Amino acid sequence: MKRLTAGLVALLLSGCSNYAVLDPHGESAGSISELLLLFFWVCSIIWLIVMLALAYAIFRKRPAVSGADLLLGAAEQNRQLTAIVSVCVAITFLVLTGLTFSSYIAGKAVADMAQRGTLTIRITGYQWWWDVEYEDTRPDHIIYTANEIHVPVGEAVKVKLESGDVIHSLWIPSLFGKRDLIPGQHNELTFIAEKTGIYRGQCAEFCGLQHAYMGLTVVAEPRATFDAWRLSQLMPAAAPKQDLQVGLNVFLTRGCALCHTIRGTSAGGRVAPDLTHIASRHTLAAGALDMKPDQLARWISDPQAIKPGSKMPWIDLNPDEMRAVTSYVGSLR
């Protein structure tokens, strides 16, 4: 029964063309989904054979036998049964060995990629957002951002995972399997994105009230585009133009700067996402909203209505201050 349900669920899921696990765009996701399909088909076929054998056993016509026949046939029957069971055990052994090996090979393919990393990203999970740092040997080439990573297509990217509070887990179904972020422990994974595109990642370990809204955007792009993005992220925020100066003042004097950093200004809080280039990201509030001016205004005006319990407080700004700070933050490309 369990197998039946599992098979049905898998069949139903394969009907969803958007189901990311079955639509891999990365090397490790590829080997994992191949493994999944192999297991699925092998198990389905075995299940079918077992069901047919069962049906045969239930519905076959039994010949009428007398007691004498039974005794005579016992030895012959015994030999037959032994042969059948031995063959079945041998087949089971072979199938299990085969599956074990394929699982080992898939695991090795994922682990082997660690040697080929060209880019190292450190991701720290917090309730409920991702802090991102692109490591570099030169301190002035380190990029700080949040909730969105860009990676060059076809290159192995090493991700170092840490947690700042509770256990989280990073999962980008199209690109790689899950890996936990554990406080006090250093985890790593390496992945290759094989196709340009925007992928959604998600926290896969229940981590509190807003676990569902802890998303990560992965942008896979050609090397040239990636380099351009990297250069733009290294720049401090542009000095605000005349009318945006008011917004910066609100940001600095009404408490935003206690938690957030905008490089190039005196806002230097380090406990919340870096906002230096926030308007260049695709999403807001770790995937809860799209990066659009009206949604930004909604988020700033009442974060607790959108992500109840999130660490971003409601600040009592008057409409003028609200407009000013929204247009300033929205201008940080």
Add this chain to the structure above:
Amino acid sequence: MKSVFLLCLVVVLAACQREERDFTKRKESEPPDTVSVSPLHPGNPPITTLEESKYEQSAYDVAEGKRLYQWFNCTGCHFNGGGGIGPALMDDKWIYGSSIENIVKTIKEGRPNGMPSFGGLIPEKETWQLAAYVRALGGFVAKDVAPSRNDDLSASPAENRLPSPKPYNGKAP
């Protein structure tokens, strides 16, 4: 049998009472100006009965206050309550009063000789949460509400993080 069932039902229902967390945006009432910061006053003692703030009764709010205490670098001067550059918060000396209203005012308005004013910077609700945590440091808050001590303040690592001891081989250690 029926009574056992009913009893079980009642016990299960009792679990429904859970601490409320308030995520609505609501303006806090200002602490009244009449809150006195000192027990010294002329004439007869004024009769002021301050109600216990709801923030002091909520473990969630006090725990949030503890987080903000680190985030906003109160530790920079007051350390973990023991004081250093700023006065200690876990002793019984309260220069400007120990009620939550006093503490909110101290955070918002600042005090002479070093305490900066955070009025307008720290949002209202967060100020009250911080003040509730400061009250917890001072031991004014119920024990089931007050947050526990940080792990890193313990003299030795937690038991589950200790290195495994050498096997005992029968001799006296």
